[in-house]
Amino acid sequence: MSEKISDNKITIDLSKAKSHFRAEGMTVINRNFHFLQDENFMKVYNNLTNDEKEKSRIWKVHIFCNFFKHGLNLNGDLIECGVFRGFSSAVACNLFNFDQFNNKKLFLFDTWDGIPEDQLDELRKKNTNINKQYKLKENLMIVDERFKKFNNVIKVKGKVPDSFKKINLPKKISFLHLDMNTHIGEIAALERLFQRLVKGAVCLLDDFGVLVAREQMLNEKKWFAERNYNVCELPTGQAFVIKL
Numbered sequence: 333m334s335e336k337i338s339d340n341k342i343t344i345d346l347s348k349a350k351s352h353f354r355a356e357g358m359t360v361i362n363r364n365f366h367f368l369q370d371e372n373f374m375k376v377y378n379n380l381t382n383d384e385k386e387k388s389r390i391w392k393v394h395i396f397c398n399f400f401k402h403g404l405n406l407n408g409d410l411i412e413c414g415v416f417r418g419f420s421s422a423v424a425c426n427l428f429n430f431d432q433f434n435n436k437k438l439f440l441f442d443t444w445d446g447i448p449e450d451q452l453d454e455l456r457k458k459n460t461n462i463n464k465q466y467k468l469k470e471n472l473m474i475v476d477e478r479f480k481k482f483n484n485v486i487k488v489k490g491k492v493p494d495s496f497k498k499i500n501l502p503k504k505i506s507f508l509h510l511d512m513n514t515h516i517g518e519i520a521a522l523e524r525l526f527q528r529l530v531k532g533a534v535c536l537l538d539d540f541g542v543l544v545a546r547e548q549m550l551n552e553k554k555w556f557a558e559r560n561y562n563v564c565e566l567p568t569g570q571a572f573v574i575k576l
Contacts, residue, residue, distance in 0.1 A: 376426045377423055380423055380426065388405050397420075399536050411507070414511035422478040425482055440559075441495055442489065443490060444475075446464075446466040453548065472487075493520045507534055507536075510536070515552060522552070534575075536572045561573050
């Protein structure tokens with residue numbers, strides 16, 4: 333490895349690193365990266381990736397899968413708000429054979445028609461192309477294909493929190509993933525769902541640490557602080573909260 337990464341402040345010589353990982357704004361050196369050596373995880377992951385963006389999410393998906401599995405060991409159902417093409421959940425469902433969990437359901441909430449205009453954060457409003465990728469009709473078709481064998485995965489189309497009225501929300505939630513790219517939508521979800529998380533359940537925030545999601549970070553940090561919760565930010569851009 334002779335590659336070097338440089339800017340005005342830092343130079344990283346990867347030729348001197350015994351191991352390294354580069355993806356999604358991260359350069360990490362001299363770690364074990366055990367998930368990259370997990371043959372079962374890698375097989376499922378590689379079989380499901382459709383594009384380079386999904387390939388680059390491997391560390392994020394590793395974290396997602398661990399909290400998903402943790403939720404399988406607790407009472408309650410699992411919920412994801414902000415699904416896009418369902419990649420992370422699809423990896424987890426296939427990795428852990430979710431169709432065999434007869435007492436569990438996974439609820440997938442998404443508009444599959446972009447972020448609602450009245451929920452767009454100011455930073456995201458500046459990017460006029462932000463919603464184009466989320467409005468593609470093929471997104472829901474990919475989700476349908478990825479979860480067609482999982483009878484215990486429930487897709488709910490519509491705007492959160494209005495779409496919550498379309499089903500009987502589970503009284504107990506063992507894992508909550510928020511990836512809606514809007515603090516307005518995510519806080520609306522938290523207002524309805526966080527109280528339903530069972531003790532020890534994880535709420536995973538996908539965008540909390542990313543600069544474009546600064547409004548999400550500031551508003552959600554405040555929301556959790558008002559309830560005496562700390563948010564643990566991860567280098568992947570994710571963050572998590574454990575229900576007490």
